[in-house]
Amino acid sequence: MFKMWKRICIAFLCLILLAPAAGLAKDYGDKDSAKVIWKTATMAPKGIGYSQLFEEILLPEIEAQTKGDLYLKIYWGGVMGDDKQILKKMRIDQLQGAGLSGQGTFELSNEIAVLGLPFMFNNYEEIDYVKTKMIDTFDAVVRDESGFKVLQWLDQDFDQIYSSKYPMDHCENFSKVRFITWYGNLEGRVLEKLGASPIPIDVAEIPSTVRSGAGEALIAPSIWIAATQLYNSFEYVNSAKIRYTPAFVVVTERAWNQVPPEHVKKVAEMRIPLSQTFCEHSRLESEKYLKAIMSRGIKCAQPCKEEMELLKAKTIPLWEELAGDLYSQEILDELLAHLQEFRNMQKGG
Template sequence: MKCNNLIKLLCLCLVVFFIGSTSTFALTLQERAKYARFLTGYTGELTPQEREKIAKALIESATGLTPQEKTKYAKFLTGSTSNFTPPEREKYSNIFIETALMIPPQEKANYANIPGVQNLKKVKPNGDFLYVVKLGTLAPEGVGWAALIKEIVNPGILKVTSGLIYLNWYYGGTMGDDQDILAKMRNQQLQGGGFSGQGMLMACPEMALMQLPFMFENYDEVEYVYSKLRPRISQWFEKHGYHLVLLAEQDFDQVYSTKFPIRTPDDFKNSRFLTWYGLLEERVLKSVGASPLPIRVPEVAASIRTGVCDAFISPSIWAVGTQMYTVMKYLNPMHIRYSPAGGVITMQTWNLLPEEAKVAIDYFVTSIEKDFRRQVRESNEKCLKAMYKYGMKEVKMTPAEIDLLKKRLMPVWDEFAEKGYYTKADLAEFKALLAEYRAKNKKK
C-alpha cells in the first residue's frame, strides 16, 4: 500500500515538474528558428521579452552543465561572443544545436515520405534512409574549400539532421563549369552547386558588389560587411530562386603573368589576359587597357600552355590546383578583387525539405562560415608560399601606382549599378559600411 502511494506521489511530482518547467519542448519550432536566426545576425525578429523567455527555456534544457558552463552558455545566447575563444564558440554552439535544433533520432521515421523529394530518397540495407541532394562544383576534391566542405560541412549537416540529409558532391568540373552546373540545376539534374565568384554572380547579380575592384582592403573589412549584410545576401539569392547554404570565399585574387611582369598600371596593356570570370572581370581588364579573351574554364590551361594567353587573375589555390604555377613566372599580390564563393540549393528543392531540417542546416552552416573562410585563407597563403618557393617572382606596384589603378577602375562601380546588377542604394550602403569600419579602425 505504502509502495503504491509512493509511486503515485513520484508520478505527481514528475507531472508538476514537466508542466511547471520551461524547456525546449515547450518552445515552438518557429520560436527556436527565430532564435537561431537571431544568433546568426537576424536581430529584428524577436522582442527583448521573447528573447528572455526563449533563452530561459534553452538554458534550462541544457542539462549536465556546471554552473560556470551555464553562465557561459547564457552569455552565448545573448549573441555576444566576441570574448569567446573559437573552441568555446564551437562548444556552446553545439549545445544549442543538440538541445534546440537537432532532429531527435527517434523522430526521423516521421520524415520517411516527404512529398516531392522521394526521387532523392535512398534506403540503406538496414532499412534506414536518407535524402541525397546532388551538387556539382568546379573545385577539385580534397583541395581548398572543397576539402573543407568534405571535412566540415557534409558531416555537420548529416549530424544536425540526424542522418536525414546528405550532400553528394560531384567535384572537379565533372558536371561542367559554373554555367553548366546552373543549367543542370534549372533542369533538376542537380539540386545545387558549389560556385566560384563567377558562379555566385551568375546566380545572384548583386554579388557583383563583393567583387568590385579594390572594394576591400583586407579580411577584416570583408567580415565586417558580412556581419552586417549576411541576412540580406540570403534574401538576394532567394529572390533569384536559390537558397544560400554556405557563404564561403575564393579569397583575394592575384594577377599572374608569363611574359611581362605587371609592375605598373600600363603593363596590363602588354599582356594577353584570358577571362573566364564573366562581364565584370572583362570590363575591369578593358578599363586598364587590356584586351581580354573570354574563355570557358575547361580551355583555360590549354590557352596558357599554348601561348594563346599569358596572364590571368585568380586565387593562389586555383593556380596551384590547375598547375598553372609551373607555367606562370610573375605574381602581383595586390588585392585587385575579393572573390566570394558558396554553396547554393534551388528553392524548389529547399522548400520541400522539412522545416526542422532547414532550421538546423541554416544555423549550423552559418555558425561555422567565418571559421570556414579563415581556413580557406590559410590554404591560399600556403599556396602562395609554395609558388614563391617554386620560383615564381613577386612584383609589386608602388602606392602611387595602386592609386592610379584605382582611379581608372572606380567608374566600374557606378557602371554596374546602372547596368542593374545592384542598386545605387546598395552600393551607397556598402560604401557607408566600409567608411564606418575604417573610421572606427583608423590607424593613429
C-alpha cells in the same frame, strides 16, 4: 568544417579540368531512412585537397545537424559540367545543390558583382563585417533572381594577377600582354580600364591557352594556379588586392523547403559560425599556396605607392559607372555604408 565547400568552390575550378576522370558520384547517408534527398555537384575532384576536407569535416557536421534525415549524392570532379552547366541543371531540378566557384557565384545575380568590384575591400576583416550585415540582402537577391537558397557565403580569395611576359606592377604593361578574361563583364571592364584588350575564354581552355603562349596574363586565386601547375608558365605575380571573390553554396528553394522544420533553425544558426570557421582555414590555405608558388621562382611584382594609386584611380570609377547597369545603386550604397561604418569603428578603436 565548412572548409570544403569553398575549397570545393575554388580549387575545383581547375583540378577537375586536369583530371576529369577523378570526378565520381558518391553517396552520403542512408537513402532508405532519409526524409530528404539532394543531388549536388561541384567541379572539385573527389579526394583531392578541399574536397577531402569536405568529406572529413563538413559532411559529418551536416549529418549531425540533420540527424540523418538528409541523404546526399555528390557528383565530384565536374561530371555535371562547369558552374554554368551545374546551375542550368539545378533550374530543371536535375540537381538540387552546388558548391560554386566565384565565377558561378557571380552567375547567380548581377547584384553580387558589387562584392568583386576593384579595390572595394582592404582586408578580410571588412568582408566579415559586411557579410554579417548583408547576408540577408544577398539571400534575397539570389532567391529572387535565381530561385535558389544560399546555404553559405564563403570566400574564394583576394585573387592575384599572374603574368608571363611583363610584371603587372605598372599600368602601362597591361596593354602589352594578351590578357585572358573568364569572369564575365565586370572583369572585362576592369581590364579595359587598365589598358588591356581582354580575351574571353572558357575556364577549361585556360591551361592550354597559357601554356601555348596565346594567353600571357590573368587574374586568379593562388590555389587554382597551384592546382593547374600554371606557376610553371608564369614569371610574375602581383598580389595587390585587386578584387575579392566570394564563393556560394546553394540549393534550390524546392529542395530547401523539403528540410524538416526542426532542422531549418539549426542550419540557420550555424551558418555564420561555420562560414567563419571555414574562411579562417581557407584563407590560411590561400596564403600557403601563394607562398609555395613564389618559392617556385615566380617573382613578386608589387606596385609602388604611385602605381597603386594609379591602378585605383583607373578602376574605382567603375563602381559608379556600373551602378544601375550591372547592379543597383541601392546595393552599392548599402555596401559602401557598411564599409564606412566598419572603418569608422576601427579608427575609433
